[in-house]
Amino acid sequence: MSHSAARGVAATRRYGPSGLLTLPALIFFGVFAVAPLFVALYLSFTEWSGLGTPRFVGLKNWASLFTSSGTWNSMLLTLKLMVVTWLIQTPISLLLGVFLSGKQRYREIFAVVYFVPLLLSSAAIAIAFRNLLDPNFGLFTLPGLEFLHRNWLGDPELAFTAIAAIIAWQFIPLHTLLYQGGARQVPQSLYEAAAIDGAGLMRQFFSITLPQLRYTIVTSSTLMLVGALTYFDIIYILTQGGPSDSTRILPLDMYLTGFVSNKMGLASAIAILLVVVGMVLSLTITKLSGFTRMESQMEGE
Amino acid sequence: MTSSASVGAPAKILTSGSGGAPHRSRGRRTHPNVLGGFGSVIWLAIVVIPLYWIVITSFRTQSGFFSENPLIPPAEPTLANYQLVLENDFWRYLLNSLIVTGVAVALILVVGFLFAYTIARTTNKKTRALFNVMLIGLAIPLQATIIPVYLMIVKARLYDNLIAIILPSVAFALPITVLILVNFLRDIPNSLYEAALIDGATEWQIIRRLAFPLAKPAIVTVAIYNGLNVWNGFLFPLILTQSPEIRVLPLALTSYQGLFSINVPAVLAAVVLSSLPIIALYVVGRRQLVAGMTAGFGK
Numbered sequence: 181m182s183h184s185a186a187r188g189v190a191a192t193r194r195y196g197p198s199g200l201l202t203l204p205a206l207i208f209f210g211v212f213a214v215a216p217l218f219v220a221l222y223l224s225f226t227e228w229s230g231l232g233t234p235r236f237v238g239l240k241n242w243a244s245l246f247t248s249s250g251t252w253n254s255m256l257l258t259l260k261l262m263v264v265t266w267l268i269q270t271p272i273s274l275l276l277g278v279f280l281s282g283k284q285r286y287r288e289i290f291a292v293v294y295f296v297p298l299l300l301s302s303a304a305i306a307i308a309f310r311n312l313l314d315p316n317f318g319l320f321t322l323p324g325l326e327f328l329h330r331n332w333l334g335d336p337e338l339a340f341t342a343i344a345a346i347i348a349w350q351f352i353p354l355h356t357l358l359y360q361g362g363a364r365q366v367p368q369s370l371y372e373a374a375a376i377d378g379a380g381l382m383r384q385f386f387s388i389t390l391p392q393l394r395y396t397i398v399t400s401s402t403l404m405l406v407g408a409l410t411y412f413d414i415i416y417i418l419t420q421g422g423p424s425d426s427t428r429i430l431p432l433d434m435y436l437t438g439f440v441s442n443k444m445g446l447a448s449a450i451a452i453l454l455v456v457v458g459m460v461l462s463l464t465i466t467k468l469s470g471f472t473r474m475e476s477q478m479e480g481e
Numbered sequence: 482m483t484s485s486a487s488v489g490a491p492a493k494i495l496t497s498g499s500g501g502a503p504h505r506s507r508g509r510r511t512h513p514n515v516l517g518g519f520g521s522v523i524w525l526a527i528v529v530i531p532l533y534w535i536v537i538t539s540f541r542t543q544s545g546f547f548s549e550n551p552l553i554p555p556a557e558p559t560l561a562n563y564q565l566v567l568e569n570d571f572w573r574y575l576l577n578s579l580i581v582t583g584v585a586v587a588l589i590l591v592v593g594f595l596f597a598y599t600i601a602r603t604t605n606k607k608t609r610a611l612f613n614v615m616l617i618g619l620a621i622p623l624q625a626t627i628i629p630v631y632l633m634i635v636k637a638r639l640y641d642n643l644i645a646i647i648l649p650s651v652a653f654a655l656p657i658t659v660l661i662l663v664n665f666l667r668d669i670p671n672s673l674y675e676a677a678l679i680d681g682a683t684e685w686q687i688i689r690r691l692a693f694p695l696a697k698p699a700i701v702t703v704a705i706y707n708g709l710n711v712w713n714g715f716l717f718p719l720i721l722t723q724s725p726e727i728r729v730l731p732l733a734l735t736s737y738q739g740l741f742s743i744n745v746p747a748v749l750a751a752v753v754l755s756s757l758p759i760i761a762l763y764v765v766g767r768r769q770l771v772a773g774m775t776a777g778f779g780k
Contacts, residue, residue, distance in 0.1 A: 204591075349531070
């Protein structure tokens with residue numbers, strides 16, 4: 181007994197800390213992140229209103245998931261939001277990031293202001309824009325802004341655009357920050373060599389900056405695309421998925437199905453769908469871009 | 482009065498924060514970047530105009546809001562809207578947010594650090610494999626687990642309790658926290674640990690007196706990143722709490738919207754007040770805050 185205890189101490193000494201120190205983190209993570217995934221998978225095969233006991237119904241939820249027009253609408257909207265927000269955010273944040281990577285004093289001042297939206301909660305941004313876009317007394321009632329004076333959040337044709345624009349307003353600063361960091365790591369010698377060869381700013385941007393930023397582009401794009409699966413707060417506050425489901429992307433669909441329509445089983449199926457789509461998306465981007473190769477290279481250094 | 486405050490603040494940040502940056506010029510450019518300058522000014526306007534509108538409107542009287550030009554500062558600025566927000570339980574919501582964020586960040590740091598330290602120091606393959614398990618968590622969207630988490634919180638009789646927000650928030654913060662801390666702790670030379678062991682330090686003493694102080698920069702980053710996430714978190718409070726007494730700030734904003742309705746200046750005063758703590762942090766430590774915000778994917 182005492183012998184083995186002594187050996188245990190010696191082993192600790194030689195092999196570093198006891199594995200037991202990992203337990204608190206593993207418990208938190210296991211209970212609140214991993215276990216819920218399995219519970220959600222189980223619930224997706226049940227019918228459950230949130231009260232009482234879940235009743236096993238086999239594949240019923242999954243069948244209705246793939247046959248209901250509502251889910252397909254949500255999936256298409258999610259995809260559309262993914263593409264649209266990527267298309268808006270990437271060029272703007274890339275150009276702004278490269279621009280801010282310059283060390284001119286006024287660019288520093290710009291950067292200070294640019295990053296302010298990052299500090300606000302989604303709830304604060306959503307509440308603010310809800311009032312700003314109000315067709316009766318919002319900002320666009322201003323004379324001269326008639327072309328913007330529309331019922332942005334109440335019109336099914338416009339709500340999606342408004343949401344995408346507000347999401348861009350919130351997240352472009354973050355991606356600008358990533359691109360700024362990336363652009364600052366581009367070796368200065370490359371630009372100096374190009375300048376000696378007579379390459380102009382445009383040429384330098386396309387031949388040096390853009391290729392050098394490829395890993396930043398991958399990181400930022402992954403965050404944007406996978407992030408589109410998680411936009412909830414903004415849309416929940418601005419439109420609740422409406423009007424006429426025109427902004428009901430998957431996370432909203434899950435919430436409304438589960439906590440408003442009280443179909444927790446079906447909502448769990450949507451949740452699992454979200455996880456699967458997210459994982460497939462991350463893995464695909466990683467594979468296509470050879471990102472893992474780069475990471476392992478970095479580790480090898 | 483308002484506009485001068487909003488112009489003055491960034492200038493102050495600059496003078497206090499930009500001293501240590503290495504100066505680097507971008508090559509020898511003969512022509513200024515006109516296109517870039519133009520575009521950046523447009524974006525500046527897109528960022529500033531809504532913020533400016535929020536701030537000046539929060540100082541308007543309600544009648545001023547309906548009659549005045551929305552972009553011109555109020556003719557008779559008033560603090561009544563702020564007073565109204567403060568009188569409607571703002572301090573309680575602020576306190577709730579502080580408790581949730583404070584406790585969650587403390588738990589994240591302690592639990593995450595113990596895990597990361599063990600991973601960084603162990604030679605046991607099985608223990609090291611736990612790191613990869615934890616990293617899977619980076620790909621789990623928090624939304625996808627909300628129904629089971631709700632179920633568990635109700636079963637554990639924690640529903641409508643600040644603890645209900647704290648527990649899952651900690652769990653979802655751990656993967657990124659551990660990733661950042663492990664990367665940092667691995668760079669601490671082994672000879673330091675060996676020297677401490679020879680001096681007869683226990684594992685616990687090494688953690689407290691050596692590893693934790695050395696990892697301080699990474700810990701600050703992690704604390705900021707997670708603190709912001711928890712502070713701004715909306716879904717867990719929305720689903721796991723109900724009573725006004727335990728409302729946190731993001732959720733309170735939606736209730737202020739309901740309470741004040743078309744008293745838009747009051748709603749916007751709530752938006753400003755709820756954002757002030759983080760803005761204050763930005764003014765005090767802009768560089769660290771910005772570094773913390775891109776933690777984990779900044780490289």
